[in-house]
Amino acid sequence: MTFYESINFGEIILYMIIQIYEIQTPHEAEALIEAGVDHIGSVLTPEGSLKRSLLKETIDVARSSASKSSLIPLFSEMDSILHVLDFYKPDIVHFCEDLNKYRNNRPGLDSLIDLQENVKERFPEILIMRTIPIPQHGIADLFSPIELAKIFGNVSDFFLTDTVIMNNAGPIP
Template sequence: MIVQIYTAQSAAEAVALAERGVNHVGLTPTTVGLPGQIGEDVAAEAVTALRGRARSVALSVESDLDEIARMAHAVGPDILHLCGEVGAVDPKAVRRLRGMLPEGMEIMQAIAVGADDDLAMAIAYAEVADFLILDSYTPDVQGVGAAGVTHDWSRSAGIVEAVDVPVVLAGGLSAANVAEAIRAVRPWGVDSLTHTNRALPGGGFEKDLDAVAAFVAASR
């Protein structure tokens, strides 16, 4: 079971996640106000530090292909995670974007489970993306994900059955519920952000490395 953890906010934190068995380390290089966002220079340092330890994933909530590609070249992750507003970058645009990315960079497309036509969207994006990530959606956070709540796992299970690409399950997962989620959905991987965080005084968070280790153990 592949474990993906968002969001590392430094190279040191990214390496600490890898040392606890995380396969995919998520980074949030943006300035739009997302949880745990970091500068592109910090994200690029984390990507370099992770080489040989874990795969790096950098998300984008942008809809402009040139801007997405610019960030991808600046940060250089192994995987580009597209999680903008539903339909903002359609499958045809994802296909065009692939030709704008560094050679070998893979694409992970977020699917808002519970949105209208989520199954049809997943099937369409599976034709152009290397991975899908099935996530919860809330209007409180820009893009798809970072909601910290679960969704209808039966819908996710239906998507897993319908597509031929690896699927990561996200949305409100913790050490307490991830094994149940895996049994229900049978994904290729699982993802955690909110429930592997430790709140900091004055706002913000850091990764709770004990919670991360517990999540990895429960996932496997």
């Protein structure tokens, strides 16, 4: 499918976006562009330097095509996020913290909202994707996905829903 190709079911039109992550080299990005992938995502871990030339080249390859580049920073410190967005300039930044750990920590949740507000203000050209966890049926002590969508709605351009798998110890990462 091409970006935002629609599927028409009578009155309902669905848009499917094909998104693949863990792309770390320009060669991988080129192959996915050729295959018609819409969002080509890369992950940035906090270990080592936050400026990685090969990752920058990978994001640039995706940005120069019909595909969109997406970057998941696996950290949420404001200065570091702003620094990497200024360097990599992805089309989309994808925030995917485990929001349920903030269930009883509203100041922590507010810091994530503040982060996204700052990103929107400083980088209006970068779209923001926020992962919203979807708990298994019957789990009441986790955030409602609707509640989270309302909380993050004004500071997000996309939501990606992700099922939360639980065991006796809690959510499985």
